[in-house]
Amino acid sequence: MDVVSPELNSLLPDEIMDTEAIEDISDSQAHGTNTQSKTTNETTVPMETDTSSNVSSAENTLVAPTSKDSSPSSSSAGNQITISVSSTTSSLPILKQSLATSTTTQASEASKSSATCHQVIKQEGQKLLVTAIGKSGSPIVLQLPNSKAPVGQTSADPKIQTPQFKVVTIGGRPELKPLVGCTTNQMTALQTQQLKAVQIAKKTPTSSAPIKFIITKTVNSKGASPQSQVVAGRVLTQTSSVLPTKTITLTEPIGTSLQSIPGKKIAISPLKTPSKSVAVGGVSGSHFKTIIPLATQPNVQQIQVPGSRFHYVRLVTATTASSTVQPSGPSTNSVQTAKPMMVSTGAVRMSVPIVPAQSVKQVAPKPLTTAVQGVSTSQTQQRLIMPATPLPQIQPNFTNLPPGTVLAPAPGGGNVGYAVVPAQYVTQLQQSPFVTLANNSSFSASSGVQTQARLPVNGVSTTESTSRPRKPCNCTKSQCLKLYCDCFANGEFCNNCNCNNCFNNLEHETERLKAIKTCLDRNPEAFKPKIGKGKEGESDRRHSKGCNCKRSGCLKNYCECYEAKIMCSSICKCIGCKNFEESPERKTLMHLADAAEVRVQQQTAAKTKLSSQISDLLMRTTPVIPTGGGRLPYTFVTKEVLEATCECLLERAKCSEQTLQPQAEAERMILEEFGHCLMSIINSAGKAKVDCASINC
DNA sequence: GAGTTTGAAACT
DNA sequence: CAGTTTCAAACTC
Incomplete structure (x- = not known):
């Protein structure tokens, strides 16, 4: 380069x-x-x-x-x-x-x-x-x-x-x-x-x-x-x-x-x-x-x-x-x-x-x-x-x-x-x-979606901003060198994006620098966070420029304020704004969003728990015998047990073959042997269970 | 997934 | 600075 x-x-x-x-x-x-x-x-x-x-x-x-x-x-x-x-x-x-x-x-x-x-x-x-x-x-x-x-x-x-x-x-x-x-x-x-x-x-x-x-x-x-x-x-x-x-x-x-x-x-x-x-x-x-x-x-x-x-x-x-x-x-x-x-x-x-x-x-x-x-x-x-x-x-x-x-x-x-x-x-x-x-290509840590989390906005770190993976851009005409491109606007190189003719990378550093310069000429604060603190003494975050929404009511993600999960402020020039504290529409949306988030969290937690349980179960190498009865763990059917069972069945088949028994009879004998094997396994498991229970007592 | 809507960014 | 166009994300179907 x-x-x-x-x-x-x-x-x-x-x-x-x-x-x-x-x-x-x-x-x-x-x-x-x-x-x-x-x-x-x-x-x-x-x-x-x-x-x-x-x-x-x-x-x-x-x-x-x-x-x-x-x-x-x-x-x-x-x-x-x-x-x-x-x-x-x-x-x-x-x-x-x-x-x-x-x-x-x-x-x-x-x-x-x-x-x-x-x-x-x-x-x-x-x-x-x-x-x-x-x-x-x-x-x-x-x-x-x-x-x-x-x-x-x-x-x-x-x-x-x-x-x-x-x-x-x-x-x-x-x-x-x-x-x-x-x-x-x-x-x-x-x-x-x-x-x-x-x-x-x-x-x-x-x-x-x-x-x-x-x-x-x-x-x-x-x-x-x-x-x-x-x-x-x-x-x-x-x-x-x-x-x-x-x-x-x-x-x-x-x-x-x-x-x-x-x-x-x-x-x-x-x-x-x-x-x-x-x-x-x-x-x-x-x-x-x-x-x-x-x-x-x-x-x-x-x-x-x-x-x-x-x-x-x-x-x-x-x-x-x-x-x-x-x-x-x-x-x-x-x-x-x-x-x-x-x-x-x-x-x-x-x-x-x-x-x-x-x-x-x-x-x-x-x-x-x-x-x-x-x-x-x-x-x-x-x-x-x-x-x-x-x-x-x-x-x-x-x-x-x-x-x-x-x-x-x-x-x-x-x-x-x-x-x-x-x-x-x-x-x-x-x-x-x-x-x-x-390796550039190896950056795809998270399938298709960059693993980077958005930076805290204006020093305010929110859970959403820090944990949410950045979305890949889809720019087609801007070459990812204009602020339309979120990657570029956030000061990031495009990575794992879906953009076309992307220049937002080191391979096009010259063009990129020019674009940056252009943006800065146009707006010296172009790369500054849009969400900042309000007036002196105000702790609430607010959009530095305010939004200009006209049709969304500032209750859709089109609105930068709403997207940032902040309410519109006096500097906004929006029309028909519903993104204010007392707005019933906003409250309703927030409740719905909260409920949805809770559901997602619950589902995620359930999945995690289930996965953990399954993993734990699979990882067990020794049988776990419940003290209070119930089913015997499948772990009793170990490899050795299976092999022994198969040997028994094969042996029975050989015997049937040697005695020139009809196929139907041979099958019956084999199945019978299999039943015996199963009984042996169950009995052994039950005995182990009793022993274990007695030990625990 | 295609098409529409939206508003920021860019341009004039 | 205002109006218009461009653009890509958000949204809808």
């Missing part, structure tokens, strides 16, 4: 590309990484990433793909950052499928294959690479950590595919470059790479102060390697040779906006309830927006979580197939310093907290020019490569930025491309066990 051209960027609102606000962050971050870079040439994480697992799992746990010996003494442990997302039971099946090997295995393969210097990309590899290029234009390469391979191992297994990296350079075409690993040193670096978990809990940048990150690294193998820790904007250097894992936590104080615009809320994504945020890896209370530098090549794949709003991730699939083999030319130094991020779970979080304030968090990329960061799931072999170069910036004002907007750096320009990922994306990734990062 092509990198978004600068011209396209020019179409976007100025605030989108405003990078001023993040300068401080970049600087600070750069500074913070200097300590490591001195020795490891490590690049910083280009963007705020929040790796979190599902609720059950330890949040933001960094699983360092340790080398076999788990020795922290790897020579270049700090060179690579691995973000591992702990997998949970709800991990993506697809990811699992793609991951034939464990994360460790994968890492080792990558390292082993480095000797070949060939990059093989295959679709099923599902290596997710998200690459972006920094101002320097240095390509960012993510590589899977080599955990198993011993340090210095250079032998290449011909069977093992060389790790592929998608390198995206600013303005340049994406290209696959072999990991720098052809050299022993490089391999060592990869092998000794330490996992780093980058967690962005929250950011509350203040206008007066540069963005503050708390970066905690559990460090790296080399004792000599300084450990950098950035706390509250300060970079603390610590040396630790003990801890093999690195944890980088980017936090931002709550309550302050990046731009210090109090009270102003980011419109990029719908607000989420704190509880939901909590589910997203313990970042409760904050809204995260994922901004991912875009790689633009064909291998970039779209990640969309059904139902999520504003969650767009541009994924580059690192493949190992020969079809896309890239000559493993001399790897660049940048490759050598690539830092893979291992995500052990399907939930990959790279998000920028969206604070209530209008600030968009910037992902402060480390100034390192050569670093490559990859996020791969242990189950999917997917890698997310994020820009390692000094990340510029995150646009201070995303207020009007439509969800899913991808910002790409101009070639040679200073901007790093970003994919603006809707905040819900992360959440949904974690919430949906069926989400796959690798």
